Amino acid sequence: MSISGMTGFGRAEGAGCGWTWSVEARSVNGRNLEVRFRGPNGFDALERAVRTAAQARFARGQITVGVQARRVEGAEAAVTINAPLLARYLTLANELAEDGATPPSADGLLALRGVIEAPEETDDPEARAALETAIGRTVEEAMDALRGARHAEGAQLAPVLGGFIDRIEALVASAEGEAQAQVEAIRDRFSRRMAELAPDAPGLEERVFLEAASLAAKADVREELDRLSAHVAAARHLMTAPPAGRKLAFLLQEFMREANTLCSKSATTALTGIGLELKAVIEQLREQVQNVE
Template structure:
């Protein structure tokens, strides 16, 4: 049996380095009704968020994805800080005015701590080198997402036999229900006749009326349509497992499974068939829990 479906829980990691920079990308995902990607990266590489979300969308269909990129420069390669003399001159002029009115003169370290006085000359980095660095980081993001996708496929390998087993159990229960349902009409007729005989054993013409009432009850209790639909749902589930991404369609199919099982229980005329219906509901609920993990 080939595995085609993927899960939605996984982890991927990739590392990169270029021109004195080193970075690590981690990609995580958990279950989600649709694809939602959250990105967190270093200051100054804002374009990477758009690239990361596009890369996630190209690979994944559902799940809450978290992407984190941590980057640092090697010692000695950081841009040198410098004093913005225009900003400093403005602060000095204001400080001198205040000092003339009796305020304490500013200290050098106090002036340097003011916002905008010290700045890092990131703009000195050439545009071509910056673009190459961003492209290298984007490639590492894609590698981490590829690793995440592989991790989710491994989860799918584990989910596939579990889901097939539950579907097989449902199929077996439907077969049992079909055998039990074939005895419903006779059981209703016998029960109805016995009850009437107990209440009015000497009433004339009861046989025909009993037959008509029993036939009406048997028609109401006919579960052939529900069993046919359950059989069709079993076939649909197996087909969907070969047509990924199938998570959303399987979610809907679980609702249809449960609807038919509920109707089967409500129309049951024997305790045995009711018991099978309750078993069906329990297995369908277990299957639904597993389907929630399918992409």
């Protein structure tokens, strides 16, 4: 498997049960998985299907799913009149008219609450359940399309990340070669300094050797370079074991810690330069890892 990105778009459409609908799913970067749902009134039950579909496919990212649905023209359910309620209203209105009130009008009676029942109020629960199930399948299709878009982004990111990892490996190799010259550089520098301060001091050569050895031990960067090499191997493994974004982000913190120590222990300008370039490449890699799921 390859890594996946966190941005993308997916769309799917469907029709049935006298309705047509469309589903759009969008995703952007996010530290965790966050799902937002927007749908028409009366379809709140779809939110659970959206969250379930997202959790089954994604580990990170801010995902927004929008559902639009409308009845097919000519398929609207017939408007019905609540005849028993209308009869009660009419009886009360006639009684009031006998006492001098204005006789009721047809439009006035039909405007009373509950007399006319809208199609949404008369939907059969089984029909609504079937409709929501059908839309749920379209939600999954849109989520699959979104997942495909995120995988495509990951395919574009993979060679970029791999290039940075290769560059880090090359810099570590250069640092290993330069680190071998640190002991001699420290000895020469310390020897010159001691000769300037005390050229005729007895036992100067032995003192130079001991002090240089002590400084070289403090400046030994082999442990940091070994850990950097191990981190490179771990990063390459994570690139083939998604979701890897969060683990890569933590690993890059360790990369930077070793690079900082390398710079602080450096005794030559060449090794310092390598360390600074190493830190710059690690930071570039970190920026790109923010796009990885």
